[in-house]
Amino acid sequence: MQAAEATVGGDVLISGLGTALAGVPGPGALLDPPAGDAGADPVSALRGPGLRYKDRATKLALCAARDALADAGLLGPDGELTVAGDDFGVVVSSNWGNVDTVCETAATIRTSTYKATSPMLLPNTASNVTASWVAITHGLRGANVTLSNGPTSGLDAVHWGRALIAAGRLRRVVVVGVEPVNEPVRRLLGGAGPLLDGAVALVAEAADAVGARGGTPLARIGGYARAADLPRAVAAARDGEDAPPDGWWLPEGPLPPTAPHPDGARPARVPGYDLSARHGRCSGALGVFQCVAATAELRRGRGRSMLATAGHGPGDGGPGADDAAAALVLHRVPGPDRGGVS
Structure with missing residues (x-):
């Protein structure tokens, strides 16, 4: 597999971050040690008609997307969108998503x-x-995309959000990474270790769209590549970078029974961050989690660039092996920040 790189142009900036994860009060806490108290379930704060029929992944995504839109300054006091929704899209990454609803429906058809x-x-x-x-709730009438693309899915989603903006299809996009924990997921991933039950979201905008509304850019989305193995993906995504990243966000190991591949691509002097060790296996949400956490660190002024990576490539193949690897670079945007991260 040859490295697949973005060829679109134009700066695309991250302007808002949101989380929906018990015990994590906001993006700036994604690296904090686990709290003694798990905290309230984020979906318990949702209100409105129709919630009974929404699956857990959708409820978590609604929470994270709402907070990201609010953080970007795109929601009014009553929660209404303050910009046009015609060129505002949604990209969601989730490998397990609504599997509970699918399994329940299939069981009903089988028995009755x-x-x-x-x-x-x-x-x-x-x-x-x-x-x-997410689109219906906030009146986002632009492109609407769902990715279920294995370990690289979250970084692929951030890339496709950027590509839709840079190609002129959209001015803004909310990118959501979400994975739920329920009985079908537990059965499918038995033996995979702790599992993430949560969502994160980021708002990406064309640079001139952020400036026109007086928004605050938090990070710039840089190079991206997807390749047959992690070293090639990293090399392609970082092509043209003149300094090492200030943080390396690590991929999680392949699913059992394949043994985890060693992380041989990261220079020893670059700090590594393993979100799966803190929050459980993130699967399709991992890349978005990495970008949200990395942007929160850049927002605090902790470094100039961050490298997010997901997947290792097929290695020796076999059940559980990754099919590819992906890498994406984020850059700090010079200028005053917003005075901290919640």
Whole structure:
């Protein structure tokens, strides 16, 4: 596999961050040690009609997206969008997403035929249901994309959000990474260790769109590459970089039974951050988690660039092996920050 790089142009900036994770009060706390008290379930704060029929992934994504939009200054006092929604899109990454609804519906059809299925639940078996509800809730009428692309899915989602903006399809996009924990997920991932149950989101905008509304840029999305192995992906994404990154956000190991590949690409002098060790296996949400946490660090002035990586490539193949690796660079945007991270 040859390295696949972004070829689109134009600066795309991250302007807002959001989290929906028990015990984590905001993006700036993603690297904090685990709290003694797990904290309240973030979805418990959701209000409004229709929640009964939404799956957990959708509820978590709604929480994270709302907070990211608010952090970017794009929601008014009543929660309404303060900019046009016609060129505002949604990209969601989740490998497990609404698997609970799909399994429940399949079981109902198997035991009682399709006549017993719920007309309220059946539409929620569509793989893009989470992205659709985020768009419907906030009036985001631009491109609507869902990725379920294995270990690289989260970084792929951030790249595709940037690509849609740089290509002129959108002016803004909210990118969400979400993975739920429920019984079908536990069955599918038995033996995989602790699992993430949460979501994060970031708002990406064209640079001139941020400036026109007086928004505050937090980071610039730089190079991206997807390749057959991690060293090639890193080399392609960092092509043209004149200094090492100030932080390296590490991929998680392949699923069992494949043994984890060694991390041989990271220079020893570069600090490494393993979000999976703190929050559990993040799967399709990992790349977005990395970008949110890395942007929070850049927002604090901790470094000039960050490197996010996901997947190792197929290695010796076999069940559980990754199919590819991806890397993405984030850069600090010079200028005054917003006075800290919540």
